[in-house]
Amino acid sequence: MKSLLFGALCGLTVLMSSGAAAQTASVGSAAPAFAAKDLSGKPIALADFKGKYVVLEWTNPDCPYVRKHYNSGNMPTTQKQAVAKGAVWLSVSTGDTHTTSELQSWLKTKSASPTATLTDADGKIARAYGARTTPHMYIIDPQGTLIYAGAIDSKATSNPADISSATNYVDQALGEAMAGKAVSRATTQAYGCSVKYPSGA
Amino acid sequence: MIGPSLAAAQPAVLTTDHVRAELLAHAPAGIAPGKPVWLALAIQHQPSWHSYWKNPGDSGLPTSLSWRLNDGAIPGDIAWPTPQALRAGPLMNHGYEGALLLPVPVTIPAGFKASELLVRLQAEWLVCRDICVPESGEFALKIPTRVATTAHTTQFDEALSRVPKELASVQARAVIERRSLRVDVDGLPPALRGRELRFFAEMAGVVDPAAPIEQRWEAARWSSRVPLSAQRSESPTVMYAVLVPAGQSAGIRVRLAITGSWVTSSVVVPAADAVAVGSSDNARRIPQPSSIKE
Numbered sequence: 001m002k003s004l005l006f007g008a009l010c011g012l013t014v015l016m017s018s019g020a021a022a023q024t025a026s027v028g029s030a031a032p033a034f035a036a037k038d039l040s041g042k043p044i045a046l047a048d049f050k051g052k053y054v055v056l057e058w059t060n061p062d063c064p065y066v067r068k069h070y071n072s073g074n075m076p077t078t079q080k081q082a083v084a085k086g087a088v089w090l091s092v093s094t095g096d097t098h099t100t101s102e103l104q105s106w107l108k109t110k111s112a113s114p115t116a117t118l119t120d121a122d123g124k125i126a127r128a129y130g131a132r133t134t135p136h137m138y139i140i141d142p143q144g145t146l147i148y149a150g151a152i153d154s155k156a157t158s159n160p161a162d163i164s165s166a167t168n169y170v171d172q173a174l175g176e177a178m179a180g181k182a183v184s185r186a187t188t189q190a191y192g193c194s195v196k197y198p199s200g201a
Numbered sequence: 202m203i204g205p206s207l208a209a210a211q212p213a214v215l216t217t218d219h220v221r222a223e224l225l226a227h228a229p230a231g232i233a234p235g236k237p238v239w240l241a242l243a244i245q246h247q248p249s250w251h252s253y254w255k256n257p258g259d260s261g262l263p264t265s266l267s268w269r270l271n272d273g274a275i276p277g278d279i280a281w282p283t284p285q286a287l288r289a290g291p292l293m294n295h296g297y298e299g300a301l302l303l304p305v306p307v308t309i310p311a312g313f314k315a316s317e318l319l320v321r322l323q324a325e326w327l328v329c330r331d332i333c334v335p336e337s338g339e340f341a342l343k344i345p346t347r348v349a350t351t352a353h354t355t356q357f358d359e360a361l362s363r364v365p366k367e368l369a370s371v372q373a374r375a376v377i378e379r380r381s382l383r384v385d386v387d388g389l390p391p392a393l394r395g396r397e398l399r400f401f402a403e404m405a406g407v408v409d410p411a412a413p414i415e416q417r418w419e420a421a422r423w424s425s426r427v428p429l430s431a432q433r434s435e436s437p438t439v440m441y442a443v444l445v446p447a448g449q450s451a452g453i454r455v456r457l458a459i460t461g462s463w464v465t466s467s468v469v470v471p472a473a474d475a476v477a478v479g480s481s482d483n484a485r486r487i488p489q490p491s492s493i494k495e
Contacts, residue, residue, distance in 0.1 A: 024431035064335050123290075130431050132259040132292055149432040156262055158327070158335035187434045189406040193333040194260035197290030 024130035027149050027186045031140040032128035036092075038116040039100040044090070046140070053087040053174060055079075056129065056138040057114070057152075058195055060097060061106045063134045064158045065192035070110045072160040075135070075152070078170055079113050087174060091117040094126040095196035123197040133192035137170050141177060148173040150188030215338040219328040220252070221245040224320065224340035225302070227357040232318050232346035238307040239357055240276065242266060242324050242340070244297070251296045252326045254284035256403055258410040259292035261333070264303060264326040271319040277306040282363035283445055283452040284401060293411035294329075295401055302360035318344040365443045365454035375440070377461030378426070382408060386423045386444065386455055394418055396446045400427055403441040406434035436463035 025032050031054075035045040046054065057075070060066055069075040079089045091114040093103055103117060120126055129138055129149075139148035148169065155166035173183045214223045227239040242264070244252055253261040268276040281303070284295040307318075325337040344350055370388035384400070395418055402408045412428035423444070438459050445452035 026431040062332055064333060127291065150434060157325075158262075187406075187432050189434045190260075191262060192260060193329065194289045194292050194294070196331070197292070199290065 025128060025138070025146050025149070027146050029146060030144055031138070031146040032125075034125045034128060036118040036120060036125060038118055039104050041100075042116075044116050044118060046144075049088045050144060051142045053082075053085075053142060053177065054140040055082050055087055055089045055170060055174070056140070057089065057091045058126065058131045058134050058136040059091045059093060059117075060095075060134040060193065060196060061103070062097060063193035066134050068158050068160050069135060069152055069163070070112065072163055073111075074160075074163050074168075076110055076112045078152070078168060081171065082174055083113060083115060085174065085178060089114040092120050092125060092131070093117060094120040094123050094131065095198050096121050097196050121198065123195075126195050126197065131195050133190040134195060135192055136190040136195070139170065139173055139177070139183075147177055147183050148186055149190075150185075151190045154188075156189070156191035213340055213342050215340065217328075217334075217336050219247050219250045219330075219334055220326070220336065222324065222326075222336075222338055222340075224322050224342050225353045225356065226318075226320070226342055226344045226350050227304075227353055228318075228344060228350040229354065231349055232309055232313075232344060234309045234311050234313060236309065238274075238309055238318070239304050240268070240307055240320060240322070240342075241302045241304040241353075241357065241360065242322065243353075243356065244301045244303070244326065246298055246301070246328065249298070250328050250330045251285075251287055251294070251298045252301065252328050254295040254297070254401070255279070255281050256295055256401065256405045256410075257327075258287075258294040258296075258405075260289070261294050261296065261329060262327045262335075264324065266303065266305065267323040268305070269321040270307065271317075272313050272315040273310040274313060274318060275308040275310070277308065280304045280306065280361065280364045282360055283365050283443060283450060286399060286401075288411075291411060295410065302356050304357060304360050304364075313346075316346055318346060320344065363451050365445075365452040367454045371453065371455055373442075373455040373457050375457040375459045377459060377463060381426045381428045382457075382459070384425045384427055384442070384457060386425075387421060389421070389423055389444075389453065391421070393423075393446055394421065398423060398425075398444045398446055399452075400425065401443040401445065401452070402427075403443065404435055404437055406430065407437060407440060433463075 033046050038044050082089050135152050137150060137152050138146060141147045151169055153166035153168045155162040169185055169188055176183050223243045225241045225243050230236040232238055253263050255263045257263055266279060270276060285297060287294040287296050320342040322340040327333055327335050372388050373386040376383045400414055409428045409430045414425050414427045416425040440457045440459060441454060442457055443452040443454050
């Protein structure tokens with residue numbers, strides 16, 4: 001039994017050397033290209049926004065950590081400020097937990113203002129970016145390089161009262177990058193619910 | 202600050218839709234300086250719900266306990282029982298299903314004179330299934346000092362037996378490679394030789410919790426290559442990890458002195474393949490302990 005198991009493990013080891021995990025997006029590397037549809041069915045590709053900063057936000061209205069940042073107004077405000085500074089904001093909904101009309105009405109009630117919300121039903125975009133949580137945030141610079149990956153802010157709790165004393169990492173990274181400075185916290189530990197990858201993905 | 206009336210106003214049990222949580226005490230020799238005194242939050246999860254270990258893995262948050270004790274008694278850190286690996290699609294979490302006890306040792310100071318240990322606990326835990334619910338509770342308990350408190354001995358013994366063991370014989374080190382940590386461990390119990398071990402990093406943000414590790418035994422040495430997270434946020438020089446033989450409930454805690462330099466990856470990912478690549482990596486995963494036992 002044991003030797004059989006180890007035979008199987010060796011086989012896995014050989015396969016592993018081509019390393020799927022190693023090709024997940026990482027800060028400092030080219031952001032993986034993607035093409036998807038927004039909630040109205042319009043095709044959207046990362047390549048459409050070359051020359052602009054692009055923020056990706058993994059979202060799920062059912063998740064208490066997403067609700068923390070929407071019910072408090074923190075995420076919509078961060079979106080508005082980023083877009084006002086010239087960035088493109090793409091919210092991403094992975095899996096099939098919500099219909100497009102459910103997402104549309106939820107975004108409306110929260111006064112959310114992303115440039116677009118993408119559906120990632122098969123989880124391909126989430127896999128390419130290594131998205132683990134909702135929320136999980138990424139920033140891509142005008143040259144297409146990933147410059148931020150991680151949490152929305154520095155306080156990993158579900159309590160909205162913590163937002164005012166937390167550092168908003170997306171605001172901070174975008175502000176630094178747009179001012180020509182190095183991003184001081186380029187990778188942080190995202191917190192929240194798991195991304196709802198479709199079964200079999 | 203806390204008096205008996207306040208303590209009596211709080212219950213020791215809280216039942217939600219997802220867990221039954223209870224504050225328990227264990228003081229088999231009474232409460233006095235130098236005697237073993239333990240408190241614990243017991244969490245009975247509803248079937249298919251789980252809460253999290255100190256490093257929750259790809260998502261989730263660890264349970265947090267905040268104590269107020271009287272007369273200078275000092276609560277320690279949670280003695281986390283060995284976690285289970287909980288898979289969620291391509292993600293991996295570390296946590297607990299079923300019955301869980303999170304024990305905390307209490308130091309009773311020399312000048313402790315109270316006739317009761319008054320305990321107040323503010324606890325926060327995240328409980329998840331396909332959805333997640335943050336829950337919290339306030340608990341209180343009064344424990345007489347002059348008699349033994351032993352009603353939950355079995356539960357404490359069981360939980361403490363599941364806390365990872367630190368063995369004096371074990372020496373471990375880790376070397377930073379380009380995309381992985383090379384981890385070598387000597388001095389593990391001979392009974393483990395040849396067995397597959399699961400690796401749980403106690404620190405989040407260093408290794409990829411879902412990535413299969415390469416491992417082999419070279420005589421008495423367990424040697425492994427643990428893939429780093431592509432989005433690593435921490436650069437430790439020392440990290441603790443728990444090694445768990447497949448199918449066992451208690452692991453071994455090892456201290457990894459990490460050598461080499463943490464460098465930011467400058468490797469450019471070919472954008473065109475990146476989306477296509479992910480889909481087959483489930484097939485490459487090492488089987489889970491449950492499937493190995495079959």
